[in-house]
Amino acid sequence: MTAEQPGHGYVTTEDSTRIFYKDWGPRDAQPIVFHHGWPLSGDDWDNQMLFFLAKGYRVIAHDRRGHGRSEQVSGGHDMDHYASDVASLVRQLDLRNAIHIGHSTGGGEATRYVARHGKGRVAKLVLIGAVPPLMLKTPNNPEGLPIEALDGYREALAANRAQLYHDIANGPFYGFNRPGATPSAAVSHNWWRQGMMGAANAHYLGVKAFSETDFTEDLKMIDVPALVLHGDDDQVVPLAISAPRSAQLLKNSTLKIYKGFPHGMATTHADVINQDILSFITK
Template sequence: MPYVTTKDGTEIYYKDWGDKKGPVVLFSHGWPLNSDNWENQMFFLANHGCRVVAHDRRGHGRSSPAWDGHDMDTWSDDLLTLVEHLDLKDMVMVGHSTGGGEVARFIGRHGTSRVSKAVLVSAVPPIMIKTDTNPEGLPKEVFDGFREAMTKDRAQFFLDVPSGPFFGFNRPNAETSQGLIWSWWQQGMVASFKAAYESIKVFSETDFREDLKKANIPVLVLHGDDDQVVPIGASAHNTVKLLPKGTLKVYPGAPHALPNICAGQVNQDLLEFLRS
């Protein structure tokens, strides 16, 4: 399996599919998942002539179960190591949920010399937690509850999340997919406990407002207006105001898991944005 080693010795697993001479699309996954969650989009774009690359964040999937480095700066540095290893240029960066934060921090920390466009899907920026400067955010007690539930019984918590708000399966008349639930559970359970636990603080408390202001490239923001995990009012609506060249597309009635529940539409939107 392909790996790249970071400066602290962490091995980062990655997939590199499609036409190596095609347009480059780099994917960043959400919590507590891995690159497998992007396979629908990767398969689709690779079959449309793209080179698609996705990694498992440190402590997730097939990457090293690192004890340290679970913060946005380290994650963006890990991603830069991969980008430089593959010498990716003129790439479109795509991030879902926590991965959207990773994309924002990569741009804010490492610039856009290798990035032509970006897509933030159900993404956590600008900042999730409620603060004096972010009164629309979610109370810290929400994320304390996540940590408590995970410490008490991670296996059950990682069934409850996909069975309910993540895919929107808790909504009346929702068409439930047991396969998606178990796929989420499997991806979550192979993440190291420490990485998954510490990532809750990272995705909820990291402030991306200055990163978004530095994104001097076209950025497409995709978000469902029934997102129960990252509510659109405190995320996408505020994100697009901070982006110099941002465009928001709202998916009516859609949940947090746009790459899964709305895979066909997301695929088309990515392809159109890539070709625009």
């Protein structure tokens, strides 16, 4: 691995995909690896990276394949490849005793990475508004989202991706559609900007990856301490089908539910979320 300049660079995965990453802080400090949500990029973690950098940690955030500044490839837009890509990043940066923090789709990616590739390299796991165990409605998951709702995402993306991303950012993602909310045009635009940097094909296929992947067995395999955070007003990943079930499946978990917090609470309530994560990783 050769960084293009200090603080960022690219790693090449097992199938020769180039993945962009940011890597800030002392190389001998404990690393924190951030896994972003759909259809965003490592930029979604700016607040957390600055916060934990100031606390003395080494902070790393990558752009998932087909997202942000990473290569816009045709294939591999599934959780197995996402996790394998993270494993390539971790190996090439030689990260050990790492804390992995995943939001939404990134929570699924982090879960699969820690379960399948993280043995001996991971200290703790944090899931924020994360998609595990399973979002899709199935006979064994009757409270999940119906496939028609997910097909709606795909249809809207194919028809007018820019409009879909505008609507998500200004509506359910941050709870800006709720009565009494104070929308931020800058926050919504930054979400839209990140989404439009990525590849439409990756985002289209990513809907299946985040909604139809069953993480039940992955969660059962994880034995490192895990913190599971979720807002009870999450309109994207409903609380009832996610965090409490993940916390039950994990061997060593702490569950915290925030009243009224939206899906994008790591942005809208960064001061609260950052402190709770800091308390967890330092205890």
